[in-house]
Amino acid sequence: MGNCLCKWESSIYRVSSNPKSDSSKEQPKVKREDSKLPSNPEEVEDLRGGDSAANPxxxxxxxELKTITANFRQDRLLGGGGFGNVYKGFITEDLREGLQIQPLPVAVKVHDGDNxxxxxxxxxAEVIFLGQLSHPNLxxxxxxxxxxxxxVLIYxxxxRGSVxxxxxxxxxxxxxxxTRMKIALGAAKGLAFLHEADKPVIYRDFKTSNILLDLDYNxxxxxxxxxxxxPEGDKSHVSTRIMGTYGYAAPEYIMxxxxxxRSDVYSFGVVLLELLTGRKSLDKSRPAREQNLTDWALPLLKEKKKLDNLVDPRLQGxxxxxxxxxxxxxAYHCLNRNPKARxxxxxxxxxxxxxxxxxxxFPTEKTVITVSTEAGAYLFVADMDDCSEYIGVNYGKRCMQLLIS
Incomplete structure (x- = not known):
C-alpha cells in the first residue's frame, strides 16, 4: 500500500483518555477548499488509486443510508465515540438496482458533523487502510x-460489540x-498482519474499545x-505528532x-493485562496507587509468587x-520500557x-488411561501436577476420577 497519510500529518493533541475532548480544543476548523481532502466519491477513488479494483x-x-438505518432511528443506535454515532442497519437486495451484495446487517458509523x-x-485514513487490507482479524x-x-463508514x-x-x-x-485467550490471539494476529504487510502499518490506537467481537467471539x-x-528499510521508527489514548500509548512515543x-506491542501488553486482571487501563474509582493498571501490575509481574494477586476474581479460580x-x-515483556526488548x-x-x-x-502427549465401569468412564492422568491445566480448575486428585459419560 502507498504512503497514503504523508500529505495529511496528524495535528497535535495530548494523549488522553478522552481524545475527542482534547482534539476539539486544539484542532482548528479548516475549510474544505484549504484541506485538500476529498469532497465526493470520485475524489476518494482517485486517492485510493489502483487499489479500488482489488478491494472495491x-x-x-x-x-440510501437513511433507508439502511430506518432514518437513523434511535433504537438502532449501537453506541458512539470520538468520531460520532454508530447505528445498526440492514442492506437489502432492493436498495439499489444492480447492487452486487447479499442482504446483510451492517454497522453505520456517522461523522459527528463538526467538519x-x-x-x-x-x-x-479508514477508507484507505481498510479498503486496501483484508484479514480475518480486521x-x-x-x-x-x-x-x-x-x-460515513459502513462496516x-x-x-457482540467491543471487548x-x-x-x-x-x-x-x-x-x-x-474466551479471553481466544480474543488475545485473534487481536495479536490482526496486529501481526499489519506489521508484516508489504507496506507495514502501525495501528497506533490499540485498546479494548477498538477490538470488536462476532457471535463466536472472534x-x-x-x-x-x-x-x-x-518505517521501511533501515528505519526503526517514524516521527509523528502524538495521538492516542492515555493508559495504552507506549512511553517512548509519548515522550x-x-x-x-513496538509501540503497538506495548499497547497489546496493556490489553493483555486487562484480559488477565479484569481491570481497566485507567480507573479513577480505584485507590490512587491502583488507578493506572500498568503502574499497579508491573511490580507484581516481577515476582512469580505475586502473580496470583493479578487474577480477575470473576474467573473464580x-x-x-x-x-x-x-x-x-x-504481558510483562510487552510492557518493557525499552522498545527494542519487546x-x-x-x-x-x-x-x-x-x-x-x-x-x-487433554493434550495428546500426556498419558491418559480410560477405565470403563457400570457408572461410566473415568480418566486417569499420569502427570497429576498438570491436571489443573487440562480441566481449567485445580481439583487435585479428584481429577483422577473425572466422570466423562
Whole structure:
C-alpha cells in the first residue's frame, strides 16, 4: 500500500483518555477548499488509486443510508465515540438496482458533523487502510458515504460489540478464560498482519474499545483513523505528532513522538493485562496507587509468587495456573520500557497459540488411561501436577476420577 497519510500529518493533541475532548480544543476548523481532502466519491477513488479494483468499496448515498438505518432511528443506535454515532442497519437486495451484495446487517458509523480537518482525515485514513487490507482479524469495510458534509463508514456488523463492553460489563456474564485467550490471539494476529504487510502499518490506537467481537467471539480490529504507515528499510521508527489514548500509548512515543511497531506491542501488553486482571487501563474509582493498571501490575509481574494477586476474581479460580503465568510473563515483556526488548507480534502469536484451550481438553502427549465401569468412564492422568491445566480448575486428585459419560 502507498504512503497514503504523508500529505495529511496528524495535528497535535495530548494523549488522553478522552481524545475527542482534547482534539476539539486544539484542532482548528479548516475549510474544505484549504484541506485538500476529498469532497465526493470520485475524489476518494482517485486517492485510493489502483487499489479500488482489488478491494472495491461501495459509495453509498446519504439517502440510501437513511433507508439502511430506518432514518437513523434511535433504537438502532449501537453506541458512539470520538468520531460520532454508530447505528445498526440492514442492506437489502432492493436498495439499489444492480447492487452486487447479499442482504446483510451492517454497522453505520456517522461523522459527528463538526467538519474538523482532523475528523475528515481520520475518516479518509479508514477508507484507505481498510479498503486496501483484508484479514480475518480486521473488521471488513463494506463502503462509505462522501456527500456534501456527510462522512460515513459502513462496516460488517459485529454482533457482540467491543471487548471493552464484554470484559467490563456489570450485566453480562464474565468472560471465561478460554474466551479471553481466544480474543488475545485473534487481536495479536490482526496486529501481526499489519506489521508484516508489504507496506507495514502501525495501528497506533490499540485498546479494548477498538477490538470488536462476532457471535463466536472472534476478535477483529476496528477504527483505523489513527493508523499510520510504518518505517521501511533501515528505519526503526517514524516521527509523528502524538495521538492516542492515555493508559495504552507506549512511553517512548509519548515522550519523543517516535512511533514503531513496538509501540503497538506495548499497547497489546496493556490489553493483555486487562484480559488477565479484569481491570481497566485507567480507573479513577480505584485507590490512587491502583488507578493506572500498568503502574499497579508491573511490580507484581516481577515476582512469580505475586502473580496470583493479578487474577480477575470473576474467573473464580476457573483457569489453568501455568497458562495464566505464561500469559502474565508475556504481558510483562510487552510492557518493557525499552522498545527494542519487546517481542515482535509474530512471536506473541506463537506464544499465545499454545495457551488456547481446544475442544479436547487433554493434550495428546500426556498419558491418559480410560477405565470403563457400570457408572461410566473415568480418566486417569499420569502427570497429576498438570491436571489443573487440562480441566481449567485445580481439583487435585479428584481429577483422577473425572466422570466423562
Amino acid at each position: 468499496l461501495i459509495a453509498f448515498t446519504f439517502e 474538523s480537518y482532523q475528523g475528515h482525515r481520520e475518516w479518509l 473488521v471488513k469495510l463494506i463502503g462509505y458515504c462522501c456527500e456534501d458534509d456527510h462522512r 460488517e456488523y459485529m454482533a 471493552e463492553n464484554n470484559l467490563f460489563s456489570r450485566v453480562l456474564l464474565p468472560l471465561p478464560w478460554s 476478535a477483529k480490529l476496528s477504527d483505523f483513523g489513527l493508523a499510520k504507515d510504518g 519523543t513522538g517516535h512511533l514503531s511497531p 476457573d483457569f489453568p495456573t501455568k497458562a495464566f503465568h505464561k500469559a502474565a510473563m508475556l 517481542p515482535l507480534m509474530r512471536d506473541i502469536v506463537d506464544s499465545l497459540d499454545p495457551l488456547q484451550i481446544s475442544a479436547h481438553p
